[in-house]
Structures are given as structure tokens and as C-alpha cells.
Amino acid sequence: QKEVEQNSGPLSVPEGAIASLNCTYSDRGSQSFFWYRQYSGKSPELIMFIYSNGDKEDGRFTAQLNKASQYVSLLIRDSQPSDSATYLCAVTTYSSASKIIFGSGTRLSIRP
Amino acid sequence: GAVVSQHPSRVICKSGTSVKIECRSLDFQATTMFWYRQFPKQSLMLMATSNEGSKATYEQGVEKDKFLINHASLTLSTLTVTSAHPEDSSFYICSARGGREDYNSPLHFGNGTRLTVT
Numbered sequence: 001q002k003e004v005e006q007n008s009g010p011l012s013v014p015e016g017a018i019a020s021l022n023c024t025y026s027d028r029g030s031q032s033f034f035w036y037r038q039y040s041g042k043s044p045e046l047i048m049f050i051y052s053n054g055d056k057e058d059g060r061f062t063a064q065l066n067k068a069s070q071y072v073s074l075l076i077r078d079s080q081p082s083d084s085a086t087y088l089c090a091v092t093t094y095s096s097a098s099k100i101i102f103g104s105g106t107r108l109s110i111r112p
Numbered sequence: 113g114a115v116v117s118q119h120p121s122r123v124i125c126k127s128g129t130s131v132k133i134e135c136r137s138l139d140f141q142a143t144t145m146f147w148y149r150q151f152p153k154q155s156l157m158l159m160a161t162s163n164e165g166s167k168a169t170y171e172q173g174v175e176k177d178k179f180l181i182n183h184a185s186l187t188l189s190t191l192t193v194t195s196a197h198p199e200d201s202s203f204y205i206c207s208a209r210g211g212r213e214d215y216n217s218p219l220h221f222g223n224g225t226r227l228t229v230t
Contacts, residue, residue: 032216043205043224044156051216088155092216099146100219104155 003027004091006103013110019076021106023089026070033065033072034090038105044088048074079110115139118206118222125196125229133191133225135206141186142208146219147179150203162189196229203227 005024013019021035032051036044050056050063050072062075072091076083089103115138125131135145145162160181161169168181178200180192193200203226207219 032218034218041203041226043221046218046220049218090219099158099161101158102148102156 003101004103006089006106009107011108013079015110015112019079021074021087023072025091027093030091030093032092035074036088038086081110084110114220116220116222122226130194135189135222137187137208145189145208147191148205198229201229
């Protein structure tokens with residue numbers, strides 16, 4: 001079982017709709033969770049981080065964390081073509097606290 | 113804040129030569145930096161953790177004699193790919209936590225180095 005799993009996509013969403021990206025992790029002791037956006041040929045950029053169960057909102061982005069289900073998601077409201085990218089879920093694992101482990105990423109495509 | 117600079121952004125080298133990649137934290141000090149590698153359409157794979165003033169910690173399967181890491185100061189880590197081969201062609205990205213050695217703080221990435229070995 002991979003430590004951090006994401007559906008590779010592509011996920012196609014119409015412009016203006018809500019895009020929902022999901023991620024599960026295997027280490028129950030994981031403490032911090034991150035969402036990065038990566039455009040093709042570029043390095044990842046941080047979108048959001050979340051540490052506690054529940055929702056965290058930042059502009060059009062909402063991160064949701066459910067530690068009991070070992071599940072973290074990212075919602076993008078009012079999707080724009082510029083949101084088309086690969087979204088990487090990352091987790092700081094309890095077993096190796098200094099490292100951040102990345103999922104394989106979900107490719108999101110916003111169609112006009 | 114938390115700017116990580118990586119150089120060069122792109123390098124082409126011949127098989128058998130060595131290539132050095134620099135990673136600098138511009139506005140903060142980083143006792144720890146992380147080196148990732150990414151092959152096309154794949155995720156980021158952690159290669160090693162670079163520790164200022166001590167030896168790097170390599171992930172399983174990463175050859176420490178091939179990928180030499182030096183972290184001589186609080187703002188600079190270097191990765192040297194020795195005796196490069198075409199299979200080493202990849203996107204190499206360094207990262208650091210933004211001035212806080214808090215395990216829960218996020219990583220900030222350099223712009224990456226696209227290595228092509230011919």
C-alpha cells in the first residue's frame with residue numbers, strides 16, 4: 001500500500017464548477033497535510049496546509065481533513081482554466097517526522 | 113519570505129561527466145534541505161535529506177556515491193550527480209522548510225533543474 005494515494009485522473013471539470021480532489025494516507029499518526037499545485041515543467045507551489053480535523057478555507061480553496069478515515073481533500077470553487085494543473089497531496093508521516101511524502105498527483109483539467 | 117533558489121534551471125551534459133546543482137535559501141536559514149527527483153508524469157520522489165554540517169540521509173535505493181550532497185552552510189546545499197548516465201535524466205528539485213525546523217511546517221521548493229544526459 002502506498003503511503004499517500006491519489007486518483008491520477010485526469011479529472012475534467014467545467015469552468016465555474018467545483019473541483020473535488022481526494023487523497024488517502026496510510027500512516028494513522030500523520031500530523032500535517034499539504035496540497036501543492038504543479039504546472040507542467042514547473043516545481044510544486046504550496047496551496048494549502050491543514051493540521052486539524054475539519055475544513056480550512058482560503059479564498060476559492062477549501063481543505064478538508066478526516067483523520068479517522070485517513071482522508072484529506074481539496075475543493076476548488078469557481079474553477080478557472082488557470083487551475084488546470086496536477087495537484088499533489090503531501091503528508092508528514094509520524095514514522096519519519098522530518099519527511100514529507102507526496103502522492104502521485106491528480107491531473108485536473110478545467111474545460112471552458 | 114521563504115524563497116528557495118536553485119541553479120542551474122537546465123543543464124545538458126555528456127554521459128560520464130558530473131553535474132553540480134545548487135540550492136540556496138535566500139531569506140532564511142535552513143539546517144535541513146530535501147532533494148527530490150521527478151521523472152515525467154510521475155510524482156516527486158525524495159532522494160535525500162541534506163543536513164547542515166553533517167552527512168546527508170539517503171532514501172533506500174539512492175546511491176550515495178553517485179548523488180553527492182554537501183550542506184556546508186545554513187543557506188546552501190549542493191547535489192552533484194557523478195558519472196551521469198542517460199537514466200539520470202530527470203527533474204531535480206530542492207526544498208526547505210521556511211525558516212522553521214518544525215516538522216509540521218510546509219516545504220518551499222526551488223524552481224528545479226532539468227538534467228538531460230546525452
